[in-house]
Each structure stands twice: as C-alpha cells, then as structure tokens.
Amino acid sequence: MFSSNEIPSGLLKPSFEEKYRKMLGNEYGEFLSFLAKRTRKSIRINKMKGKKEDIIALLSEDGWNLKEIPWYSYGFWIEPQAEGIGNTIAHKLGLIYVQEAASMVPPVVLDPKPGEFILDLAAAPGSKTTQISEMMEWRGVIVANDVSPSRINALSSNVQRMGCINVVISRADGRRIYRMYGEIFDRVLLDAPCSSIGQVRRSWEALKRWNQNLVERISVLQKSLAIAAYKALKPGGLMVYSTCTFDPEENEFVVQSLVDKGAEIVKSKIPGMRTREGLVEWNGVKLDDSLAYTHRIYPHLNDTEGFYVALIRKVPV
Ligand SMILES: C[S@@+](CC[C@H](N)C(=O)[O-])C[C@H]1O[C@@H](n2cnc3c(N)ncnc32)[C@H](O)[C@@H]1O
CATH class of the missing domain: 3.30.70.1170 (Sun protein; domain 3)
Known part of the structure; x- marks a missing residue:
C-alpha cells in the first residue's frame, strides 16, 4: 500500500481536503506527502x-x-x-x-514522578501506561483503565511482559471514573479515542472512515471523558489530554471545554521536537489565547506520526 509516495486518488474526500488545507495553510502539501510515507x-x-x-x-x-x-x-x-x-x-x-516516536510524547509532557498516584483513563494497549510506569521506576500506583475487554487483554499482557508492578488494571467507562475514585490523582493521562488521522502513515483506514459527522460524534465523547479525567485530579493536579488526530473539534475545542470549567493550560516544552501552536480560532469561533500553549505535532515536522498534546492544571477552587 505504501509503494508510491502519494495517497491513492479517491481516498481524500473533498471535505477533508478543504478543512485540512485551511488548517495547514502553505504546509498542506508537505503534510500530505508525509501522510503517504x-x-x-x-x-x-x-x-x-x-x-x-x-x-x-x-x-x-x-x-x-x-x-x-x-x-x-x-x-x-x-x-x-x-x-x-x-x-x-x-x-x-x-x-x-x-512504540511510535510521537506516541512517547504525552508521558514526557505528563512527567510522572516515582511514588505518585496516576490515572491512565483510556490505556489500552498500554504503550503509554508502560512508559509511565518506567518513568515512575515502578514506584507509586497507576490505575490503567479502558472500556474495551479485547483491548484490556492486550493491555494486561503488555503490562505483564514489561514487568510493571505498579499498574492496576480497571475496566470501566471512563466517563464514570470520577464516581469510582473521587478527586485523588496527582496526574491523569487522557489519550483519547479519536478519528486517528495522525496514524494514516500506518494504514489508510482512518482516511477512509473520516467524515465531519464522525469527528463531531467523537468530540462529544472526548469532552465527556475530558471532564471525567479533570474531575478525578486532586486540586492542583496535572492532566495531559492527547489525541492522534488534528481536527480542532477533537483537540482545542475539547481543551476549551475544560478551560470553560476553570482549568488552566500550562506551557510545556518537548525537547528536540518541532511543533505548531494550538489554534486559538477556528471557523470564526475564538478560543482562549492559552490554547496556543498546546502542541500540534504534524508528521512532516519531525518525520513521525501525528499527535496533539495539551498540559492542563486543575485550579483549586
Ligand atoms: C488512543 S487509544 C489509547 C491508546 C493507549 N493510551 C496507548 O498508548 O496504548 C484510545 C482508547 O480509548 C478507549 N476508550 C474508548 N471509549 C472509552 C470510554 N468511554 N472509556 C474508557 N476508554 C475508552 C479505547 O478502547 C482505546 O483503547
């Protein structure tokens, strides 16, 4: 499938082209050429x-x-x-x-410390859970949660294979997690389900599936998961919201919904990586200026898959 350096004609829907061209401006051509590699x-x-x-x-x-x-x-x-x-x-x-190189970024931005209490809300198959566990030197506790039984199997076997003795696996709808645990976590990772355009370099499937209705449907789920993740933080705790896609409805708009609830977006550095600032305006909707602190990791910037990463603090009330 990757024999040519071009995306097969017919896979790029006109609505995708129009939206992504607007989002990327003069970087659109380079972006597309990397999607095909x-x-x-x-x-x-x-x-x-x-x-x-x-x-x-x-x-x-x-x-x-x-x-x-x-x-x-x-x-x-x-x-x-x-x-x-x-x-x-x-x-x-x-x-x-x-593990794909850009997928290592959300734990780096989360910066977990040994001994902390961490929630990975959508954890399967466990790339980031196991990375976080190693960063914590197996000390402290990670609650690694996912809703999907088949993906939990993969999560368990990866956690076991990597020897992560500080991981507890939980299967629950992430939207209900706050009710189960309360406001107790030092840090929370929400690596949310998404439309996955950042993974097109692996498979064309995401491009075939992509449409604006799908993006808007997923955005509703992402906002509910983000609010649940935010609620589960201790006051002052830190959360990373990440996706492997670029649609603003799945990224900045989700983070904006937390800002609307009093969350603070924190500036973060990713050593040695080129990123673009998060959008502060989309389709005439003005977003908080601090959305610019979030990172858009386009494939052509570092020759990786694509990600969006935001670091958020729960402001004590
Ligand atoms: C992007 S993947 C997570 C990848 C994982 N963080 C990793 O690094 O290996 C998103 C995950 O969200 C899970 N998910 C979807 N809806 C969910 C929900 N309502 N509650 C919890 N997890 C959910 C999916 O089963 C999927 O495993």
Missing part, C-alpha cells in the same frame, strides 16, 4: 529491566542499529526497517516496547 520504526527501552547500553548491545549483536529520539532518552529509531523486532528475545522479555 511509511513511518520510521521505533522502540522504547525498558530501563527497569536492564542498562540502556546492555540492551543496545544485545540488539546490535542481532544487526539492529539504534538512533536516539531527542524527546525521550529511552526512545530509539531502529534500522533496518524490517519487521521482526517483535519476535526478538529482547521483545519477549520486555526489554523493549515497539
């Missing part, structure tokens, strides 16, 4: 199971070359691109996790 393969090294140098040496012996990802010191691009890293002993032992 395969992503670079990357992994995360599990610092809790071995020294970084030893794991790199183990992979090098098997012919893999690793190049450090600037924004996460345990993240590496690997070459050759050949499939098969998932069949290595290093993978089976949980020394590494295959």
Whole structure:
C-alpha cells in the first residue's frame, strides 16, 4: 500500500481536503506527502529491566542499529526497517516496547514522578501506561483503565511482559471514573479515542472512515471523558489530554471545554521536537489565547506520526 509516495486518488474526500488545507495553510502539501510515507520504526527501552547500553548491545549483536529520539532518552529509531523486532528475545522479555516516536510524547509532557498516584483513563494497549510506569521506576500506583475487554487483554499482557508492578488494571467507562475514585490523582493521562488521522502513515483506514459527522460524534465523547479525567485530579493536579488526530473539534475545542470549567493550560516544552501552536480560532469561533500553549505535532515536522498534546492544571477552587 505504501509503494508510491502519494495517497491513492479517491481516498481524500473533498471535505477533508478543504478543512485540512485551511488548517495547514502553505504546509498542506508537505503534510500530505508525509501522510503517504511509511513511518520510521521505533522502540522504547525498558530501563527497569536492564542498562540502556546492555540492551543496545544485545540488539546490535542481532544487526539492529539504534538512533536516539531527542524527546525521550529511552526512545530509539531502529534500522533496518524490517519487521521482526517483535519476535526478538529482547521483545519477549520486555526489554523493549515497539512504540511510535510521537506516541512517547504525552508521558514526557505528563512527567510522572516515582511514588505518585496516576490515572491512565483510556490505556489500552498500554504503550503509554508502560512508559509511565518506567518513568515512575515502578514506584507509586497507576490505575490503567479502558472500556474495551479485547483491548484490556492486550493491555494486561503488555503490562505483564514489561514487568510493571505498579499498574492496576480497571475496566470501566471512563466517563464514570470520577464516581469510582473521587478527586485523588496527582496526574491523569487522557489519550483519547479519536478519528486517528495522525496514524494514516500506518494504514489508510482512518482516511477512509473520516467524515465531519464522525469527528463531531467523537468530540462529544472526548469532552465527556475530558471532564471525567479533570474531575478525578486532586486540586492542583496535572492532566495531559492527547489525541492522534488534528481536527480542532477533537483537540482545542475539547481543551476549551475544560478551560470553560476553570482549568488552566500550562506551557510545556518537548525537547528536540518541532511543533505548531494550538489554534486559538477556528471557523470564526475564538478560543482562549492559552490554547496556543498546546502542541500540534504534524508528521512532516519531525518525520513521525501525528499527535496533539495539551498540559492542563486543575485550579483549586
Ligand atoms: C488512543 S487509544 C489509547 C491508546 C493507549 N493510551 C496507548 O498508548 O496504548 C484510545 C482508547 O480509548 C478507549 N476508550 C474508548 N471509549 C472509552 C470510554 N468511554 N472509556 C474508557 N476508554 C475508552 C479505547 O478502547 C482505546 O483503547
């Protein structure tokens, strides 16, 4: 499917083209050309199971070359691109996790600390849960929640494989989580279900499915999940809202709904990564100026998949 460097004609709906052209302005052409390219393969090294140098040496012996990802010191691009890293002993032992480079960003922005109490509201299959667990050096507690039983299976097996002893798995509709736990979490990650245009480099499916009704439907769910995540924070606690898509209704508009409830958007830095500021206006709707502190990670900026990431503080009332 990725043999040419172009998206097959017919996959780009006129409504998509019109909206995304408006969103990206003169970057639209470059954006599209990166959507049509395969992503670079990357992994995360599990610092809790071995020294970084030893794991790199183990992979090098098997012919893999690793190049450090600037924004996460345990993240590496690997070459050759050949499939098969998932069949290595290093993978089976949980020394590494295959994870796309931009997907490592939300935990970096969340910046969890050992000993904290963390909620990962939509956690399956667990890329970010396991990364957060390693960043916490397996100390403290992560409640890793998801609504989907089949995806919870994948989450459990990844948590087990990576050895994350500080993860408790929960299956609940995230919209009800506040009622179950109350305002107790130091930090919350909401890596929300979305229309996934940022993953088009992996599969055309998201482009085939995309339409404005879908975006608006998902936005309603995202707003409810975001409010539940925000409520579950301790006063003063920090939350990351992320998606792997670019539609403003799924990103800035969701974060704006938290600002409307008194949330504060916090400035955040992503080391070594180029991002674009979040939108402060869309289709004539003016948003809070602080939305500019949020990050739009377009594929052409760092040769990654796409993400949107916002850091939010719960303002004590
Ligand atoms: C983008 S994926 C999460 C990926 C995950 N954070 C990771 O890094 O591996 C979104 C997840 O939201 C879950 N989800 C959808 N609706 C939900 C709901 N109402 N409550 C909780 N989880 C939900 C989906 O099952 C899916 O696993």
